[in-house]
Amino acid sequence: MRTQVGIIGAGPAGLLLSRLLALRGIDSVVLENRSREYIEARVRAGILEQHTVDTLTEAGLGDRLRREGLEHRGIHLQYPGTRHTLDFPELCGRTVWVYGQTEVVKDLVAAQLDGGPPLLFDVSDVRPEDVDGDSPRIRFTHADGSPQVLECDVIAGTDGFHGVSRPVVADADGRLWERTYPYAWLGILADAAPATDELVYAWHPEGFALYSMRSPSVSRLYLQVDPADSIDNWSDDRIWANLSRRLSLDGWDVSTGPITEKSILPMRSFVSAPMRRGRLFLAGDAAHIVPPTGAKGLNLAVTDVTLLATALTRFLQEEQTDLVDAYSDTALRRVWRCTHFSWWMTSMLHRSGDDFDAQLQLAQLQRVCSSEAAARELAENYTGLPIE
Template identity: 65%
Template sequence: MRTRVAIVGAGPAGLLLSHLLAAGGVESVIVESRTREYVEARIRAGILEHSTVDLFKSVGLDERLQREGDEHRGIYLQYPGERHHLDFVDLGAHTVWVYGQTEVTKDLGAAREAAGQQIVYEAANVALHDIETERPFLTYTDTGGSPQRLDADVIVGCDGSFGPSRAAVPQHARQTWERTYPFSWLGILADVAPSTDELIYAWHPDGFALHSMRSPQVSRLYVQVPNGTDVADWSDERIWAALATRLGDGENGWRLTPGPITEKSVLPMRSFVMAPMRHGRLFLAGDAAHIVPPTGAKGLNLAVADVALLAPALSALLTRNDPRPADEYSDRALRRVWRCTHFSWWMTSMLHTGEDPFDAQLQLAQLRWVTSSEAGAGGLAENYAGLPIGF
């Protein structure tokens, strides 16, 4: 089998890239190791930057988002005795949208299915070959156990941290930067209406907490926990008690409404960047090239920005024999990646508590500045709502 672009990974980055490539007249085949049901059920991000929403609208992918998503003007920042609303629009930034990554993936999958996109699910033993030549190819084993080969002009790795694409780049040809944080998030989904109209980011001596949402009927909440935490050690009652304490239940008349918890998971926190995001005829996008802690709501949006830059670059390379945009892709993408990596680190460092009382006072000083200074609040709003894709 042969195609112009072989895409490894059928998450949002891979599906969106195939959609954008098709609009530019470039065919592709997607190869995914998991089932479609698994991919569409993965609980991930829930905040879309304005540039992400604008891109979806420009390519006809926003119909359900506009109908079922929830547009937010800002967030709340909280520390003991204080809760402040940061209105992004009043601060000169843009709105954001609450719309789960599961729903984005379903929308993209439905659009690609309607367009006749070829997607190979449950592909085992995926391997990349000859990526330093002009004739790269993939090999994999199909669901019947038969070996398969997919030849292409270009391979794009959209297969996350643990897929084969990142590993295909030789050690001598890459540079990496990584930070592992000394805490994790315990996240829950609960079948209860959110207790807030917009997200609450809370600093508390017991640890960070976040009240988010997925829909008018489903709440998404997190508490900071030590690395290595076992979900089994956290009963529903313990989780709701920790959330009530850290989010200030009962303060100034605000109440946290608990409900049935339908999902629990522990999310380690780390930052990772690999450069360059291209090696030969292999290009990387999304988590295959970079990871950010979720505090800044940047992971999915960075993946979207990557493929928004990559799709026209590949179209120029493959339809007009113009290599310049493809040659510039990594540098252009990494500029935004590092800005968002810094913002995610900054939010994480400001809101998560440790054992050092000196650090705690610095965090509180930072929070007081951000919530009382138009310049401080404006910087957070600009970065949170999202920089231009071509930043």
């Protein structure tokens, strides 16, 4: 097999990269070690920055997003007795959309299989080779059991933290920064109409809570829990009682309903640098992970592949190396900005430490709620900073 860009991993980063390259006349093949059913069922992020929505729309993937997604013009910040609204269009002229990553992947897969570049599911034994030379290749085993070799001009590693691409880059004097947080999120999906117009980020003495949604009839909610806790310890009644207590506000109640999914998500950050080795380029979770508090994970992946698609097009069509040479540094500047924002939001809202720390958190929240400059800083970062 022969292609210009071999893409390892059919998450949103890999699929969108393939789509963007195809629109610019660049051939690719996407390899995925899971089934279509598996990748379309993974529940992940749900907040899309303005740039992400614009990118998907320009790539011909915006119809269902615009029809079924929910545009949001702000968020509510809450601490006991107070709920304050940040109006994003007023503060920075942008909005965000609630549209689950699961739905983004479904849209991307459908487009890929409808006359798009090859997308191979259930492959195994994937190995990128000769990435330091001019003719890299990917060895893998096809779903039918036959060994295959995919000859490429370049390889994109979009296969996540546990994939095969990141270690290849790290082996060439790469560096990894990591932060594990002392708390986790217990997340649920519930068949309950949201009781709020915008997301509620709530600080509470017992721990953080987030009220989000996936549709006019489905709520997505989170509770701060101990990372060593087990989902078996959390009955539906206990979950609703904690959500009601942490999100309580006079004259307002949480909408309850059947819980259809629940899980515990550890909170951590990692950044791997560089994001390139020779002709192997990393994007998305293969290069960085952020805690979900700042809603940056999927959006960072979209930014990565937007930059990478432009750089690879210039390289493969014009034989110019300036953008591919700058890719890692350019992407990492935004990665660290978003990593800082995610850390800041997480540190401000999650209970840890003693009562002194709690008062510092409340002081920061009160500052954001009372200062237009502080509120604008949050709004600009949350809705997405411009891409270089």
